[in-house]
Amino acid sequence: MDQKELQSLVEELSLTYFGRAFNHQATFNARLRTTGGRYHLLTHNLDFNLKILTTFGLPEFIGVIKHELCHYHLHLTGKGYQHKDADFKQLLKQVGGTRYVQSLAPVKKPKSFWVYHCLKCQNAIYRQRRFDTKRYVCGKCQGKLVLLNETQKVKLES
Known part of the structure; x- marks a missing residue:
């Protein structure tokens, strides 16, 4: 999957599950290590970890996209967009996004x-x-x- 395919997938999921258009940039960020994605408050852009897609597959990656879109749409509408907020938890459950991504950390060997x-x-x-x-x-x-x-x-x- 490249940047254009990611952008179109995010726009499609935004219209399908949230009923609103996604008007900003969605990109892969190779520097993300422990998280599946990130929402930028100032620019409203979304970053995603490509390793989630390659390691766990498309269904898990779509869950991460839904999670970040929850942050995006709630922030733009002025509602509680943080993980602790009830609005976020309710919308995430409603659209079927993942709350936590599976761990990418390698399994530690015993010493x-x-x-x-x-x-x-x-x-x-x-x-x-x-x-x-x-x-x-x-x-x-x-x-x-x-x-x-x-x-x-x-x-x-x-």
Whole structure:
């Protein structure tokens, strides 16, 4: 999809779902990282994240367009256009827009830890960096430490 196709899609969705014309610019913005789209209060232009379209498909992208058009039309009519406003929530539900876009953030891998074992108290010690067992001892009992596993993927509970 290019800029012209995006502009015509936004204009078509605006007429279909809101009954009002979209008279401003709709563009793709490659700098958007965590959001699906953005409404500019001063210029009334809309920016969209192309990754939403390529990652999640057209139905999710249309939901984002409806969301941004809610901001657009409510702001121009002088009603509550912010996420917290009842007017926004009601109009978004009415047109079937998405409230939140799916996350684009990559899934974090579990960290690798060096696993040490105390010979005296049988305590397991997890460290992100390897250290010399001749220089350090167990913090609980001052016992000798031995490297148990080179690395192990562990998710520690806090």
